[in-house]
Amino acid sequence: MADQHDILKKVISHSKEYGFVFQSSEIYDGLSATYDYGQYGSELKNNIKEFWWKAMVQMHENIVGIDSAIFMHPTVWKASGHVDAFNDPLIDNKDSKKRYRADVLLEEHVAKIEGKIQKDVNKGAKKFGADFDETEFRATNPNVQRRQAQIDDLNKRMEQAFSGDDLEAIRDLIIDMEIKCPVSGTANWTEVRQFNLMFGTELGSVSGESATIYLRPETAQGIFVNYLNVQKTGRMKLPFGVAQIGKAFRNEIVARQFIFRMREFEQMEMQYFIQPGTQKEWYSYWKEARMAWHNALGFGSDNYRFHDHIKLAHYADAACDIEFNFPMGFKELEGIHSRTDFDLNAHQEFSGKNLTYFDPEKNERFVPYVIETSIGLDRVFLAVLAASYKEEELNDGTSRVVLRIPPPLAPIKAAIFPLTKKDGLPDKAREIMRLLQFDHSCQYEEKDSIGKRYRRQDAIGTPFCITVDHETLENDTVTIRERDTMQQERVSISKLPELLGESVGMKKLLNFSTTVSK
């Protein structure tokens, strides 16, 4: 784990050094859990958005995109359940004055006991060697049995306390388990309080009164309230999807691990409206389709896994996360939820408007069911950076840091270098730049040795470096050097657009869709 955390540290400092991510308001010592994307970061982020948007909207005949406002009518959040139930249970340690999520303290305690069981199991395996039977050992070893009973009891009490919103029982559990604050080392805890995660602000009205409105905590509700507008104006028939990319805001208490958990972040969400009764089939389809999207990035299927939710939210009849093997371990990257007709029914009830869909074939009206795919753009960004970051020893005894970003996502697709600043080479290099920059983001560089220029481009993940030399002036050929293999090839300038188009075009990533399209 120490090594993995090292990678996170390295990725954070590399991101800053090379203009990917900066701490927000850094000159004022920053604002916690808020980050800005720099010159290369914003390019990478835009490319990830393009990959998602094209895979979801352009590659599906029956999915369209919208861009709804961040501010919405306050009743939207009452109907969706966010005003009453979008809470974290918080507890403070009176000595350290540190605040914790009560559920996280308890879950970490369970994980600690599980760790002790695993230690016992490992000891047993060492002692009995090839004869070791883990199932038998877990079922009979008194230490393991005692600890497992503790976990089962704790889980049962947690289930009761959380499902009944019993804050006193949650606190009792923390006290009974003798959970201590990691900072003060004491168990001097306050009461548990519910803390709503939405940011509220005042909207001044003409009459001088004001109303609390919220910064949206998810983009999904902007889709739900527009579903009939889109269905009618787009003459959409079920099943159809509405996609959206946009900012979401949550007043996260435990905001840490760089851009993994922020208070202002971006979501890419799609609500797929379907006939009631078909939700199982579409839920499986979207699980497979979304996993295929992740795998198309080429970081290895071992780095992704599904995590099915056992305890379902009140609106869902099935839900899972796609987890990615981040430097901090496997963590949620995307959620896929079968949301039933909960949201549309709630908006129908609270708005008093008829939100039913008319099915001309069946000649009947009903409220559609919904499958949602919801992914955090910043988390994909972190996954791409962490999986691409490589420190490599080279054959000549030197080393390099290279970002092996999938070429269609790379911030800069080609860097163009004149070998020297004289003899007309810069003019020729700019000519090539002009040829390519209509289709690709390119960078012109003439400072330092070619070797140093290669290293700088490796560090930002540029797939191709093109060098213009004296031979170029004679026969219109250049050397093109590929980032990962570092192989160089002499090619004619006229071939460059096609060569680049094939390697860095989004089509290369999008082709996967054909295998799961419906």
Ligand code: GAP
């Ligand atoms: N509409 C459903 C919804 O919002 P969610 O599981 O709360 O579901 C979806 O969020 C995704 O948004 C998560 O899988 C994660 O990638 C991203 N996300 C959620 N909270 C985040 C935060 N504080 N910082 C960055 N990304 C976050």
